[in-house]
Amino acid sequence: MTKASAGRFFEDFELGATLACPPARRVGEGAVAAYLSLTGDRTAALCGRNAPLHPLVVFHTVLSQTVRPVSFNAKANLGYAELVLRRPVPVGAVIRTEAEVVGLRETSSGRTGIVWVRTDAQDDDGPVLSYLRWVMVKKRGDSPTPWRDADAVVPATAPTVEPGDLHAPTRAMTTTGRWFLEDYAAGEILDHPEGHTVTEAEHMAFTRLFQNTARIHFDAVLTEGRPLVFGGYTMSVGYAQALEGLDNRQGLLAINGGAHTGPVYAGDTLSSRSEVLAVDHTAQALRLALRVRNQRGEGVLDLDYWERMPRR
Amino acid sequence: MTKASAGRFFEDFELGATLACPPARRVGEGAVAAYLSLTGDRTAALCGRNAPLHPLVVFHTVLSQTVRPVSFNAKANLGYAELVLRRPVPVGAVIRTEAEVVGLRETSSGRTGIVWVRTDAQDDDGPVLSYLRWVMVKKRGDSPTPWRDADAVVPATAPTVEPGDLHAPTRAMTTTGRWFLEDYAAGEILDHPEGHTVTEAEHMAFTRLFQNTARIHFDAVLTEGRPLVFGGYTMSVGYAQALEGLDNRQGLLAINGGAHTGPVYAGDTLSSRSEVLAVDHTAQALRLALRVRNQRGEGVLDLDYWERMPRR
């Protein structure tokens, strides 16, 4: 056996196992600047004095920590749910992560399987983030696994994070825009005006910024010349675009569900639209549906999330 | 009316109005490293111990803060004048900006207008930068505006910043080169030897580093496949190239005038030449004309600026 492992295949996952996700990572000012530079995010509460880490910087760091143990041999990143940011995380935090295997199902093709993991991340002050994610992973061989048909274990997922589970608003919130929580209503549509053309160098640099090493994003030989864009990049670009119309937002609080509905490649031009799904006055939060599309109008990401929006 | 605005068009500008330019932005070590990485700048006084922010980092940050309120729908960035850096700005400063509309003129085409803004930026210690800029902005519609022909308001611009208005030299200046202020003479030409090929990913990442969201730089669909390079990038590349022959320079102090004389696109190779316009022994400053050209020898930037150069 060689020490240079090619990562876990579907057969290697054990239900209930807890997987270490090294390395623990210090996320400092350099990552903050690189994130802005690669996404164009301008959220005032996340780039000014004493701004915490961007919630998506925390999420991408944690998710990427799980790539080596979970999704190095992934075929597709299928979804997220029950993602909760526990609190603002300071710049310079050292983030460490564990993932528990909570579901396994072989697909009908017999060549892949779906793995569900519950991920928990901490810094020195305690939990910062947890979520459920499921991903399609290649099988090592052709033999059937125990996780077929009726024997598959598929965890139930909550349709939404409850507003009561969102972390409390900070006392002083940064506002620079005209509209506040009271101005939004369920059903309202925001067409964000910016387009963002994805370059190969940027999507790769973004992916590596978080130490995500999934080969499909970096290797033009493996992907026949078309490395796939990391879904986290699409999410961050869409989120950055969504600022227009949500100028007073304070940062994503939770993800109810997310699905990468189409692949993104270098050269694609992304644009975004948001729909207000709900307004929660107690939590000071908007539930939003973000849809990111490519230049042909094809959806590439649907994200259902809670965003903090202050009251007037 | 949608909350996701497509930005101001020419008709939306009001003479004398002061426009807020959020977000206030903390500019830290990450931006410093990204700037070096994207431009190749090696100015000793700006990358060693206790170096302040690069003056062009301050300028690009401030100018980019004005994009959303002023030039989101710009057709062209026409010029700068009367730009003065008030003092060295420390790494980690939080910079906030306001812009006042001081001139308006509809162009003869009837489809665009020129907007002059006076921009002022501060950090916690007071003013850091001010300048005048004018930019061609699309009109929303075809109806004539009040700012035509004789009714246009065009501010006078000073041909140069007076040496007496440049901030004072710091006591200990960083010198590593052979030539000092006394060695330069008006009329002297410096042909800088470096060439710099612009890549799409780098010019876009540079532009977003400063939170400049002008769509023309990022959107390949909008620009028919040729996103325009942000003029600030051309300026920074030229300034980096100009170090050779000006090794002891301490950093740009003021811009007397600047004009983007031709477009720059990814794939262009830039090179630079400087001419010494004046030597001011009291202010310890050189007035320089920087001309940046592309690989066909076409000028793309003319910059007339004051540079601090220490005495021997």
Next chain:
Amino acid sequence: MTKASAGRFFEDFELGATLACPPARRVGEGAVAAYLSLTGDRTAALCGRNAPLHPLVVFHTVLSQTVRPVSFNAKANLGYAELVLRRPVPVGAVIRTEAEVVGLRETSSGRTGIVWVRTDAQDDDGPVLSYLRWVMVKKRGDSPTPWRDADAVVPATAPTVEPGDLHAPTRAMTTTGRWFLEDYAAGEILDHPEGHTVTEAEHMAFTRLFQNTARIHFDAVLTEGRPLVFGGYTMSVGYAQALEGLDNRQGLLAINGGAHTGPVYAGDTLSSRSEVLAVDHTAQALRLALRVRNQRGEGVLDLDYWERMPRR
């Protein structure tokens, strides 16, 4: 004579001369994040709490400081030897460098010569790095130089850094992997599974991150459309790939020898293999041979180095 010099040609080197290598450079958190983003390195000991600068960040910074005085007109970077990191270098160190010319040989073509330099770098706490490097530099003219045939001065190079010269292990080493020093044996091969496709923007940004201004890396006109990738980038990509199988490594300690055996261009996909050459239990170090190849299987880098690997 113009002040904007085109750099030293072979005729300009004087045996025994010590060359200043400005500017002194502060290497902070921004460079740390950019390095991770461009290389994908995940070495746990180099990205977590209180991690020092990556040894290759120190090396590339120092080598790049020597480009202006030594290799601005280089045709090829031929080799390294006797490279020793004196100790871990903290993030934020200010690094200054000197290079002494210790060898000169005109090549048989009469158009280039080989220059050997001994480089020494310090921060405020003393020496951080020294090494010998040799590089092929263009001649300014056709006239023969004194450094031909028997008159050439070629320094002897030690075949390896002695384990006793490696800096001492730190008390608490960061380990996250399964294998320790005792688990490795000379002759063992590690085939690292990752591929890395090089983009033009990233190799250029990486090169400039270290203020390396060798024109051959940036100028598509000079290089007929194919800027050469900085050898330091290939080294860093290969080193990043080599983590898989060496998970507990603490960072490169010394380079015994290195040779760029083939050119790398944007679009190439790099992959790596390591061979264990020796295991030193006293120094807690592995001697490793890293071979980086391109997508056609052609070798592009051979690196013989010492790596700290803790005991179980």
